[in-house]
Amino acid sequence: MLKNLKPVSKLLIVVVLLGIVAAIWYSSGDEDQEQIYAKVEHGPFEINVVATGELNAEHSEKIMGPRGMRRVGVWNTKITDLIAEGTYVNKGEYIAELDRSELANKLKEIGTELDKITSEYKAERLDTALTLREARDNLVNLKYALEEKELILKQSKYEPPATIRQAEINLEKAEREHDQAVQNYQIKKDQAEAKVSQVAATLRQTELKYEQAVQTIDEFTIKAPKSGMLVYHRDWDGKKIQVGSQVSAWDPVVATLPDMSSMISRTYINEIDISKVQKDQAVDIKVDAFPDKDYSGKIVNVANVGEQLPNSDAKVFEVDILLSRVDTILRPSMTTSNNIHIHKYESVLFIPIEAVMKSDSVTYVYKRDGIGSIATEIKVGVANDNFIIVEEGLAEGEEVLLSNTKTEEPLQIERL
Incomplete structure (x- = not known):
């Protein structure tokens, strides 16, 4: 039949066929790219809360400025000289000098x-x-x-x-x-x-x-009350005391001498997660300065009242984590990553959180069904940062859609 067609007609037919093939190829490629599935997994499942913290000594001795400032009517004074933070000092050695002019x-x-x-x-x-x-x-x-x-x-x-x-x-x-x-x-x-x-x-x-x-x-010449490593005191806004800082008569702390034999990681947990955190929970600790070393600890204090940190709108709660052991390499103010173990389930089904959708009061996923997917109702449990427990509606090995381009709700949901 094609033999009887003119060359121009043959060319047009070939172009049309090529266009159809290309459209089908690109369409199938887009679908593969958009439709990403994940398998329903079965096994142990952990609920953790991860938070960044800072190392501090559990016990420290405060190095105080003049205690008699209020008695003589001096309410604030300025630090004019201060030795370097981290310096090891002996008892009675010079620490700092305060401005004496007002006094x-x-x-x-x-x-x-x-x-x-x-x-x-x-x-x-x-x-x-x-x-x-x-x-x-x-x-x-x-x-x-x-x-x-x-x-x-x-x-x-x-x-x-x-x-x-x-x-x-x-x-x-x-x-x-x-x-x-x-x-x-x-x-x-x-x-x-x-x-x-x-x-x-x-x-x-x-x-x-x-x-x-x-x-x-x-007393405006401040000396060490005992031997130890000097750590600058932090003001009410979290800034470290330094030369030029004001020392108040109500809180005349200039620096501290930490007891390095026992250390804590002080972290702040947001108000969404604080209900999960309790005393004596186990914590895995990593120190940013020594990523190859692992430490462990437990929570020893959870604040009852929240606070708002500087430059932040979120309410957080202070949590202290006591390290089970310390090394001589650890120093105050080092940054830590704290993985708090909330609960561990030994054997459950779970899927990625992004696979779960909601329509009114119905929680559902798109489960693979042949070459397509169907909306299937599921019952979910608790979740961690990435996954959520499936209590009903799915079986191990089934696949659920992760990335879905459909913006409208499904016409029909397969109910439990």
Whole structure:
């Protein structure tokens, strides 16, 4: 039949056939590329939570700045010098120097105030001595006047009654004046002693304040309380203390001396996973600096209250993992990868999470069926980062679709 066709017609037929073949080839290639299947596997299944952490000593001794800053009215000071982190220091060796300028000004002010109060105390004592001496002299004079009135009364016993009565009145007046003077003297004495005591108390307080300031200014040179490796303290925002950092009177920690015989990995677990994490769970630990070494540990502390880390919107919970053993190569602040073992199932069916789909309340997968696939309802259990347990609906060795280009829901789902 083709022999009777013209050459042009033959060429057109060949081109059309080639186009059909090419379309079928490309279509089958796209389908193979899009339709990726995974087998339903059977075996052990682990639920793990993986989190990055940082090594810290379980116990550390804090190296404190001046403890008396609040007593002398200094609330913050700056670090002007600090030895390098990681330096091994012996007890009593130099660690850091703090800015003394504000305290030096305070010391000068307290010294001036002390001189002033000392002068006031001396003046008050002199005034008191003069006042009481005058009062005592007045008492002596009144006593002489009283004795004089007594003599006049005795000498007037032969005088007329009116004269005797006048002498009696004068004696009574003298006695009353003397008694009042004695009482006034006691009041003046009590007042004077109270004033002197008040100024003396202020003087003692100022002297104590001055002594505390002198003692505190010596503490601005910080020395090691014991031997150990120096680790810089972290501020409230997680930044390490360094030269130029502020030291607060409320938390005057400059550095720490960690006990390297026991170490923890401190990590932060997001609020989605924290309900799975509990004390005493086993953890596999890798240290980024030594990838060929494996460590193990267990969780010793799980925070009850979440927090928000700097530059992060997520809420996380602090978790401490105690290493079961330590090496001399481990150092504080090294980064760790912590694999927390939540639970292990010995024998279950599981498939990749991306194979699972949902339509309303129905969970289903596309199961291979011949050259195509059918939507099949399944019942799932718990999942880890990559896989999910299948409790019903699939059998070992069956294949489920991983990558599906269909965006619409299936018309029919094979129900359990």
